[in-house]
Amino acid sequence: MDAMTVATPKRFTIDEYHRLIELGFLTEGESLRDGKAERIELIRGELIQRTAKGTPHTVCSSILCRQLDRLLGDRAVIRGQDPITLANQSEPEPDVVIARGRDEDYLAHHPYPEDILLVIEISDSTLTYDQTTKLGLYAEAGISNYWIVNLNAYQLERYSQPYQNIQGEFNYLTKQISLANQSVSIPEFEDALLDLSRIFPEIAIR
Secondary structure, three states, rough: OOOOOOOOOOOOHHHHHHHHHOOOOEEEEEEEEEEEEEEEEEOOOOOOOOOOOHHHHHHHHHHHHHHHHHHHHOOOEEEEEEOEOOOOOEEEOOOEEOOOHHHHHHHOOOHHHEEEEEEEEOOOOHHHHHHHHHHHHHHOOOOOOOEEOOOOOOEEEEEEEEEEOOOEEEEEEEEEEEEEEOEEEEEEEEEEEEEEHHOOEEEEEO
16 A cells, blocks of 8 residues: 655745745735735745734734834834845744834845844734744844734733753743833833833723
């Protein structure tokens, strides 16, 4: 009797992923299925379908980008739901990224880990995924600061100091919780205080 064969998912390198985009099989961050666009991102070589965003997520993302732009001005690049390129065959599209330099610096390539000051994911239905898969991905890439805007608990989770444990798993040494009525400083911009009550939608009536 023939041995049973097990199908394995096709894994793509970042170069192959970019080639699919160039050939028109994908648009940046989207694929077509049954004639409809699906939001995707490349995670460890796999094309992962992203969960559709609800209105609180969308509102929070818009407010957060506006607040960060107001606080930082031309001192950094604020990117919203745009790709970053990681060495572990991943090109995720975080909700918000703060990167060094100017927008024009990323004409030739998306930000690399060494360019990134802070990655932020806004989480409600994706909370577990962002606390595990995304967290490990960013820690492995050596991204120093990762924040999760936890819409379910109305709090901000701040992770820093990426490391690898003896089992080879990647995580962050430090986790801090800040409540929605507090303010936090933005990494490498200690004079820039983000008022968290401004970024959680409808916080006053919760």
